[in-house]
Amino acid sequence: MQRRPTFSLTRNIFYQHSLRELRTKPSHCHNHKSLDDDDQRNQNIKENQELPIYFYKSKGQHILTNPRILDSIVRRSNIQPTDTVLEIGPGTGNLTLKLLEVAKKVVAIEIDKRMVEVLNKRVAERELQDKITVLCKDALKTEFPPFDLVVANIPYNISSPLVTKLVYGATPFGSATLLLQKEFARRLLANPGDSEFSRLAVNVKLVAEVEFVMDVSKRDFLPCPKVDSSVVIIRPKAIIPDVNLDEWWAFTRTCFSKKNRTLGATFKHKKKVLELFELLKVKSSNMGNDDDETEERVRNKDCILSSSSLDVETSLFKEKIIEVLKSGGFEDKRPLKLSIEQLLKLLSRFNQAGIYFINDHTKLRNADRQCRINFLHAGFPIHCSVPLHSHGYNWMDCHNN
Ligand SMILES: C[S@@+](CC[C@H](N)C(=O)[O-])C[C@H]1O[C@@H](n2cnc3c(N)ncnc32)[C@H](O)[C@@H]1O
Numbered sequence: 001m002q003r004r005p006t007f008s009l010t011r012n013i014f015y016q017h018s019l020r021e022l023r024t025k026p027s028h029c030h031n032h033k034s035l036d037d038d039d040q041r042n043q044n045i046k047e048n049q050e051l052p053i054y055f056y057k058s059k060g061q062h063i064l065t066n067p068r069i070l071d072s073i074v075r076r077s078n079i080q081p082t083d084t085v086l087e088i089g090p091g092t093g094n095l096t097l098k099l100l101e102v103a104k105k106v107v108a109i110e111i112d113k114r115m116v117e118v119l120n121k122r123v124a125e126r127e128l129q130d131k132i133t134v135l136c137k138d139a140l141k142t143e144f145p146p147f148d149l150v151v152a153n154i155p156y157n158i159s160s161p162l163v164t165k166l167v168y169g170a171t172p173f174g175s176a177t178l179l180l181q182k183e184f185a186r187r188l189l190a191n192p193g194d195s196e197f198s199r200l201a202v203n204v205k206l207v208a209e210v211e212f213v214m215d216v217s218k219r220d221f222l223p224c225p226k227v228d229s230s231v232v233i234i235r236p237k238a239i240i241p242d243v244n245l246d247e248w249w250a251f252t253r254t255c256f257s258k259k260n261r262t263l264g265a266t267f268k269h270k271k272k273v274l275e276l277f278e279l280l281k282v283k284s285s286n287m288g289n290d291d292d293e294t295e296e297r298v299r300n301k302d303c304i305l306s307s308s309s310l311d312v313e314t315s316l317f318k319e320k321i322i323e324v325l326k327s328g329g330f331e332d333k334r335p336l337k338l339s340i341e342q343l344l345k346l347l348s349r350f351n352q353a354g355i356y357f358i359n360d361h362t363k364l365r366n367a368d369r370q371c372r373i374n375f376l377h378a379g380f381p382i383h384c385s386v387p388l389h390s391h392g393y394n395w396m397d398c399h400n401n
Pocket residue numbers: 059060061062063064065088089090091092093094095109110111112115137138139140152153154155156158
């Protein structure tokens with residue numbers, strides 16, 4: 001596979017705090033020696049042993065070395081002395097050690113056991129081990145322990161599922177200060193009409209606010225990545241729209257499947273019409289189990305059962321889709337330019353017309369209810385800073401943009 005070593009840790013530690021050089025010699029990121037700071041150099045060698053450790057691109061192992069940036073990240077995270085901070089991908093611990101200075105506790109999840117060993121050693125040397133729990137696990141596959149805030153320089157190759165796991169996950173939290181690939185950060189920050197606007201932005205912004213903090217040069221990392229980075233803060237919204245999230249994700253997947261197409265073109269496409277029609281048939285065949293069926297859906301059921309021609313049925317159904325799009329003035333609109341409010345309105349019009357994007361709403365209502373129960377048990381007041389119905393949803397369905 002991809003086990004080609006890319007950078008030696010010992011070498012990195014030599015260079016780790018040679019920041020003046022990093023900033024003033026931009027063209028050769030890998031050749032900045034910290035020879036003017038012997039004390040620092042010796043301390044780093046001691047801290048990390050002299051065993052060579054290599055950084056793997058495949059694990060996104062780019063170590064942030066600029067203490068000015070590290071300090072800014074910690075400062076902007078507004079960590080209180082009572083906070084437990086979740087750090088995903090602590091690496092050799094440059095950020096972790098700063099977090100330990102201000103937080104009550106740090107929970108760090110790191111996939112690479114070599115990094116965990118270095119981190120544990122550095123923490124032990126400062127006698128801070130009582131303040132940290134290090135889990136040597138894959139952050140995507142691990143249930144997060146309780147935390148108040150997230151502060152992390154995350155591996156860029158898992159940014160999308162990780163952000164989705166956080167904002168749609170089960171753990172309530174105040175904010176996530178994340179160092180991300182600049183291009184990914186731009187996509188998170190994009191607004192309707194921006195070329196970077198996408199399903200990712202729509203889904204994240206449904207439940208959270210995203211704030212830009214600063215850009216970070218690739219020269220501030222070792223080894224030097226190909227791309228620049230940005231810090232953003234994600235804050236879960238106190239109140240989120242009352243929408244079935246699985247229905248919403250399926251709906252936005254359709255809308256943004258070809259984000260430059262008009263919604264008319266997307267929804268009138270034969271494959272999409274048949275797909276939605278199939279969903280309607282599944283729902284209709286399940287009818288009778290659900291007290292909340294609308295009259296519209298009953299009419300749809302009658303239509304399906306009594307019609308002899310599938311073509312007639314589907315063309316009637318297609319007309320209904322067009323009617324919904326036209327009635328809201330959506331037919332010629334492109335998803336790229338629609339606000340979350342407009343998308344919610346369109347989804348609501350579809351649902352009112354008996355057109356749905358998933359077929360099992362009973363299960364979802366239960367998940368929703370269960371979440372509210374868990375939420376209340378957790379002792380949060382109603383105006384808390386977490387999505388009310390984030391619990392129990394399969395966030396993996398959502399991040400694939
Ligand atoms: C960009 S480095 C950040 C290192 C350190 N936080 C810093 O700022 O210098 C990302 C770290 O995440 C770890 N990592 C990669 N994939 C991971 C995963 N799925 N779960 C947990 N950690 C992961 C890598 O081993 C690496 O140490």
